[in-house]
Amino acid sequence: MNIYSSLAIAGVGEADLFVDRVRSAKDLAVEAAxxxxxxxxxxxxxxxxxxxxxxxADPHFVFSSLVGEALNINARLSTALQNxxxxxxxxxxxxxxxxxxxxxxxxxxxxxxxxxxxxxxDKIQAMRAARxxxxxxxxxxxxxxxxKYALLAQAWMHRYGAKPQDLAGVAVAAREHGRRQPNxxxxxxxxxxxxxxxxxxxxxxxxxxxxxxxxxxGALIVTSLERARDMKSKPxxxxxxxxxxxxxxxxxxxxLPSLATxxxxxxxxxxxxLKPSDVDVAQVFDAFSIAAILALEEIGLCEKGEGASxxxxxxxxxxxxxxxxxxxxxxxxxxxxxIVLPEAVRQARGEAGINQVxxxxxSLAHGIGGPxxxxxTLLLGQ
Amino acid sequence: MSEFKKPQPSPxxxxxxxxQNCASERLMLLRCSTCGAHxxxxxxxCSCSAIKFEAVESVGLGEIISYTEVHRAPDPxxxxxxxxxxxxxxxxxxxRLMSNIIQSEAKDLGIGKKVQCVYEILDETLGVPKFxxxxx
Numbered sequence: 001m002n003i004y005s006s007l008a009i010a011g012v013g014e015a016d017l018f019v020d021r022v023r024s025a026k027d028l029a030v031e032a033a034x035x036x037x038x039x040x041x042x043x044x045x046x047x048x049x050x051x052x053x054x055x056x057a058d059p060h061f062v063f064s065s066l067v068g069e070a071l072n073i074n075a076r077l078s079t080a081l082q083n084x085x086x087x088x089x090x091x092x093x094x095x096x097x098x099x100x101x102x103x104x105x106x107x108x109x110x111x112x113x114x115x116x117x118x119x120x121x122d123k124i125q126a127m128r129a130a131r132x133x134x135x136x137x138x139x140x141x142x143x144x145x146x147x148k149y150a151l152l153a154q155a156w157m158h159r160y161g162a163k164p165q166d167l168a169g170v171a172v173a174a175r176e177h178g179r180r181q182p183n184x185x186x187x188x189x190x191x192x193x194x195x196x197x198x199x200x201x202x203x204x205x206x207x208x209x210x211x212x213x214x215x216x217x218g219a220l221i222v223t224s225l226e227r228a229r230d231m232k233s234k235p236x237x238x239x240x241x242x243x244x245x246x247x248x249x250x251x252x253x254x255x256l257p258s259l260a261t262x263x264x265x266x267x268x269x270x271x272x273x274l275k276p277s278d279v280d281v282a283q284v285f286d287a288f289s290i291a292a293i294l295a296l297e298e299i300g301l302c303e304k305g306e307g308a309s310x311x312x313x314x315x316x317x318x319x320x321x322x323x324x325x326x327x328x329x330x331x332x333x334x335x336x337x338x339i340v341l342p343e344a345v346r347q348a349r350g351e352a353g354i355n356q357v358x359x360x361x362x363s364l365a366h367g368i369g370g371p372x373x374x375x376x377t378l379l380l381g382q
Numbered sequence: 383m384s385e386f387k388k389p390q391p392s393p394x395x396x397x398x399x400x401x402q403n404c405a406s407e408r409l410m411l412l413r414c415s416t417c418g419a420h421x422x423x424x425x426x427x428c429s430c431s432a433i434k435f436e437a438v439e440s441v442g443l444g445e446i447i448s449y450t451e452v453h454r455a456p457d458p459x460x461x462x463x464x465x466x467x468x469x470x471x472x473x474x475x476x477x478r479l480m481s482n483i484i485q486s487e488a489k490d491l492g493i494g495k496k497v498q499c500v501y502e503i504l505d506e507t508l509g510v511p512k513f514x515x516x517x518x
Contacts, residue, residue, distance in 0.1 A: 128456035133389035136397065137424055140389055140510050141468050141482050142452060142460040150450035151470060158448070158493040202468075203451040249424065251470045251478040256447060 002271045003100040008228035008235035009092065009380070011040025012342035015112065015217030017333050018185060025055035028112035028217030029067045036108070036219035041232025047221070049077035049107035051095050053087035053337070056130045057118035067110065077104045084369025085285050086243070087111050088218065088338040089376035093241045095222040105223060111338040112217035123213040124201075137249060146210055146288065148250055148371045150202035153290035155256045157204065160305035164204045168195035169312030170289035171208045171331055176317060178328025180354060186332075209289040214334020218342055236348040239362065240274060240379040242267025248373045260375040261298035261368055268377040269300075274362060276300035279379070281347045281357040282322060282364040283340035286329040295366055296324070299377065318357065326355040340365040341378075348380040386459035390504055397423045399437065404509030407501045409440040411477055420475040442499035444473040444513070449483065449491055471497055471513055479511070486515040 013035025015028045023031070029052060037043065050073055052064040060066055063080040077098050081087040088111045095107035119126035124144050133139045153167060175190035190208070198207040221231075228235035244263025247253050269275055282301060286292035293307030301322055302310050310316050316324035327343050330336060344365035346352040352360075361381055368375045393401045400423050403410045411420045416432035420440075427433050449469035455461050467483040469491075483491065485500065497513040504510065 122454075124454050125457055134392075136391035136393075136401075137422065138480055140391055141480055142388075142456055142463070142466060143468055143480065144452065144454065144456045146454070147450050147452050147468055150452075151448040151468070154450055155448040155493065200451075200453040200465075202453065205450075249480070251447075251480045252424065254478075256470065 002240070004096050004238035004241055004271070006225050007096045007099055008223060008225045008237055009220050009345050010223050010228035010231045010235055011036040011042070011221035011233055012345045013037070013039055013219045014342050015215070017183075017214060017216060017336065018116070022117045023114060023215055025058035025063070025112045025114045026066050026070060028114060028215055029110045029219065030070050032112060032217035032219035033067070033071055033108055033110050036221050039233050040221040042106070042221065044072045045074070047073050047106050047108050048075060049095060049098060049104035050075050051077075051091040051107060051109045052080045053091070053111040054080050054082040055113040056127065057113050057115040059130070071108070073108065077107065083374050084371075085287065085337040085367040086369040086374045086376040087367070088341050089241070089365055089367050089378050090243060092220060092222055092238070092341070092378060093243065093376065096238060096241070099222065099224060106227065107222045108219060109222055110217065110219035114215050115213050115335060116215035119213055137251070144202060145371065146205055147202040149288040149290050150205045151250055152256065152294065152372065153204050156290060156294065162308060165192050165196060166308040166312065167204060167209055167289040167293070168192045169308055170286065170292050171195050173311040173316055174286065174325060174328050174331035177326055177355070178332030181327060205288060205290070211287045211330040212334045214336060216334060216336030216338065218336065218338030220341060220345070234349045234351070234382075236345050236380050237382065238378060239381045240268040240270070240272025242271065242377050244375045246373055248370060250372060253372065259294055259298045259368060259372050261295055261366065261377070264375040265299040265366070265377040268379050272379045274379060278362050279322065279364045280360040280362050281326060282324045282366070283326070283329070283344045284324060284364075284366040285337070285340070285368045286325055286331050287335055289331070291368065292325070292329070292331075295368070299364070299366060318355065323357045326352065326357065337367055340367060344378070344380050348382060386457065388457070388459040390508060391510065393508070396426075401509060402507050404501055404511050405503050405506055407509070409442050409499050409511050410437050411440050411473075411475055412436070413438045420477045422477055422479055440473055440475055440477070440499070444471045444497055446470070446483070446491070446493055446495045446497060447472050447478060448493060451488060467491065469513065482512045484512050484514055490515055
């Protein structure tokens with residue numbers, strides 16, 4: 001028993017990805033929220049809490065109020081998290097804690113950003129320009145987001161004697177899942193050679209080691225298991241949840257390329273009374289190839305140094321020992337941090353369609369932010 | 383002349399002496415008065431939880447923990463320098479910091495390679511620590 005035992009995810013929704021219309025981060029959150037409410041079969045007046053993230057391309061000082069207003073939610077609880085890729089899972093955890101303590105009964109958790117529409121031209125420069133120059137120990141040296149992950153990739157390759165083609169297998173595996181989707185943008189397979197021939201971004205990471213930049217919106221309804229049972233969709237329980245934190249700057253992290261992921265996942269497994277080998281299907285943060293590799297290793301889903309071979313040998317494919325990022329993940333669908341959660345819920349319900357992993361009893365969702373300073377892992381099931 | 387200006391450190395009351403010393407080619411670290419651990423001025427409390435530090439000069443030598451050659455810049459101001467190298471360096475005193483490796487051949491780079499601090503002096507109050515490979 002844990003505080004999450006009596007709680008459930010009762011609805012999920014996603015804004016349409018890669019569509020040719022301009023939407024604000026608020027529009028995207030609202031689009032996803034309306035779908036999640038429809039999935040749960042509830043209306044705004046059934047919700048009394050709103051937890052959002054903080055969009056980078058569309059910043060706002062009080063974003064959760066803006067979303068709550070648009071949806072006409074009378075909130076007893078409203079806040080915007082600022083935890084980047086860990087925000088969606090943390091949002092579910094904080095919502096669950098608020099419900100368990102009686103502060104709210106049904107909370108909308110959503111995450112969205114309009115980076116596709118608002119980041120014009122060079123996306124690396126646009127992402128950088130989304131905040132003022134402010135980090136004296138990084139900015140003067142010309143650091144980029146891909147360069148942060150490149151520093152991790154170089155250290156990981158050095159430690160295990162790996163090569164750039166080992167990283168490239170992650171993008172190839174993501175494409176295999178992504179191209180099967182009904183709304184796939186790219187239907188053809190991807191080759192290792194194509195990844196290795198794509199433009200260098202920050203060595204060893206090439207363009208196809210990095211996710212595309214997109215708009216996105218995702219939303220979940222978190223409520224008590226008791227209430228969820230009266231709602232429209234099959235409730236999914238939170239079996240275990242954990243957050244892990246370490247220093248913000250990569251240079252302050254002693255055990256490069258270790259992640260906060262390890263700490264968060266450990267707590268989630270302990271809470272659930274499960275071990276990594278119990279996971280039937282995993283959705284992990286894969287904005288960069290190295291991020292997905294480190295996620296598998298740090299969560300404990302494979303041995304250290306084995307992460308890349310899991311992707312290249314088909315172990316993460318549908319039908320493999322550990323189907324991972326079953327829709328194609330961020331590598332396919334853009335930097336939609338929350339993409340892991342609706343799919344993890346659908347897998348736990350047994351409603352993931354062509355992506356469904358047979359008898360998926362333990363469905364994992366993972367995110368990181370910072371880029372490596374904070375992490376959250378959820379274990380979901382019936 | 384480029385119309386774009388690279389970001390410079392913005393000294394605060396707490397970090398001003400660090401950047402000013404770099405302008406005099408001195409890399410100053412904070413040494414914990416309790417346990418002796420060294421830190422950059424980003425840390426205000428030691429891992430032993432003590433809050434008193436004394437400023438000590440680093441010998442300016444260290445090794446590469448990781449590095450990347452950047453081919454896509456974060457800002458037009460960096461475009462003229464592409465590709466450039468960013469590295470995480472561990473100083474002999476145990477402190478790690480991020481910086482650029484300059485005045486060095488890319489083919490000679492590697493994790494574990496020894497480096498020495500060199501300084502980019504912007505004016506008399508502001509310097510930035512950079513590093514170059516030490517020849518074996």
